[in-house]
Amino acid sequence: DTGVSQDPRHKITKRGQNVTFRCDPISEHNRLYWYRQTLGQGPEFLTYFQNEAQLEKSRLLSDRFSAERPKGSFSTLEIQRTEQGDSAMYLCASSPSTGVLGGANVLTFGAGSRLTVL
Amino acid sequence: AQSVTQPDIHITVSEGASLELRCNYSYGATPYLFWYVQSPGQGLQLLLKYFSGDTLVQGIKGFEAEFKRSQSSFNLRKPSVHWSDAAEYFCAVGAPGGGKLIFGQGTELSVKP
Numbered sequence: 099d100t101g102v103s104q105d106p107r108h109k110i111t112k113r114g115q116n117v118t119f120r121c122d123p124i125s126e127h128n129r130l131y132w133y134r135q136t137l138g139q140g141p142e143f144l145t146y147f148q149n150e151a152q153l154e155k156s157r158l159l160s161d162r163f164s165a166e167r168p169k170g171s172f173s174t175l176e177i178q179r180t181e182q183g184d185s186a187m188y189l190c191a192s193s194p195s196t197g198v199l200g201g202a203n204v205l206t207f208g209a210g211s212r213l214t215v216l
Numbered sequence: 217a218q219s220v221t222q223p224d225i226h227i228t229v230s231e232g233a234s235l236e237l238r239c240n241y242s243y244g245a246t247p248y249l250f251w252y253v254q255s256p257g258q259g260l261q262l263l264l265k266y267f268s269g270d271t272l273v274q275g276i277k278g279f280e281a282e283f284k285r286s287q288s289s290f291n292l293r294k295p296s297v298h299w300s301d302a303a304e305y306f307c308a309v310g311a312p313g314g315g316k317l318i319f320g321q322g323t324e325l326s327v328k329p
Contacts, residue, residue, distance in 0.1 A: 102259070131316065140220075140306050140319035141260070154316060189259065195314060202314030203248045203267075207259035 102208035104190050110214045111180055118176045119211045123192030130173050131205060132165055133189040134158070141189055147173060148195055180215045187212050218243050220307050220320035228326040229297050237292040237323050239307030247309040249290040250317060251281055254304045263305075266290065267312070277301070302327045 103122040111117050123130045128149050133141035144163070145155045149170035159165075162180075167173040177184055191205040219242045229235050241247065248267050252260040264275025271283040281292045290307060304324050308317040 129314065133319075138225075138321070140222075140308075140321045143316040143318065146316055191260075193314065203250075203310045203312070203317070204262060204265065205317055206262075207252075209257070209259040 102190055102192050102206055104188075104208040104211045106211060107209065108212045108214075110216065112216050113182060114179055116176065116178045117180055117213060118174050119188050119190075119213075120172060120174050121190030121208060122172045123190070124206055125171075126194065127192035127206070128170065128195050129193045129202065130167055131191040131193070132173070132175050133191065135187040135189055135210070136185075144175075177213070180213075182215045185213055185215045218247075218309065218318050220309055220318055222305075222307055222320035222323050224323045225321070226324045226326070228328060230328045231299050232296050235292075235294045235297045235301070235325070237305050237307075237325070239290045239292065239320060241288050241290065241307070241309045243288075243309055246285065248312055249281075249283060250308040250310070251275065251279070251290075251292045252306045252308060252319075253277075254306065254322075256303075260306065263292070297325075297327055299327045299329065301325060 105120045131146040132144040135141045145165050147167040162178045165175045187210040189210045191207045193205050194201050221240045250265045251263040254260045263279050266273050266283045274280050304322045306322045307320045310317040
């Protein structure tokens with residue numbers, strides 16, 4: 099078990115460019131979550147999937163943000179027409195959907211993808 | 217609305233001293249409660265969790281937390297802090313059965329030698 103993997107770890111882009119982040123969850127986990135974390139703040143929920151179905155989206159997830167999990171395994175988070183306010187750490191987490199008491203609630207996080215928009 | 221408040225943005229303690237980090241939550245029912253720790257450049261690591269039962273829960277690295285329903289609190293404690301405990305600590309709540317966690321803004325812990 100290699101844990102939750104995120105790629106790239108760091109991305110520097112110019113305002114207006116599109117960026118895509120990838121997340122590979124723990125293989126036996128069928129739930130996958132995306133969070134955004136800015137400096138000095140806690141992680142803010144963006145969206146989550148169970149298998150390939152996107153079950154919840156935050157209103158923080160503007161039209162410029164799109165997340166997919168086409169085969170229920172890895173997921174991508176794309177930000178179109180980036181703005182300086184998009185600069186943040188984007189965290190991915192995974193969890194099982196069933197199992198022992200509370201198992202579905204225990205999120206395992208990746209190391210994150212840091213985005214800097216110039 | 218569901219929310220988590222961590223009143224202390226930054227705490228400094230001396231190595232070997234005891235530690236208590238505060239967490240208060242607002243939730244419609246009894247939520248599941250969590251503490252995570254984040255070291256610089258790292259993802260979040262689960263320290264401990266509360267689902268039900270005994271209100272004092274033990275976690276990794278010598279941490280414990282106590283759930284107090286009457287105070288809507290879930291404070292994190294450690295009897296003797298080590299320099300390696302310096303990190304950011306996040307309290308979180310979630311609905312039983314899974315789904316998103318809602319995090320507090322975090323408490324940064326510094327440890328003096």
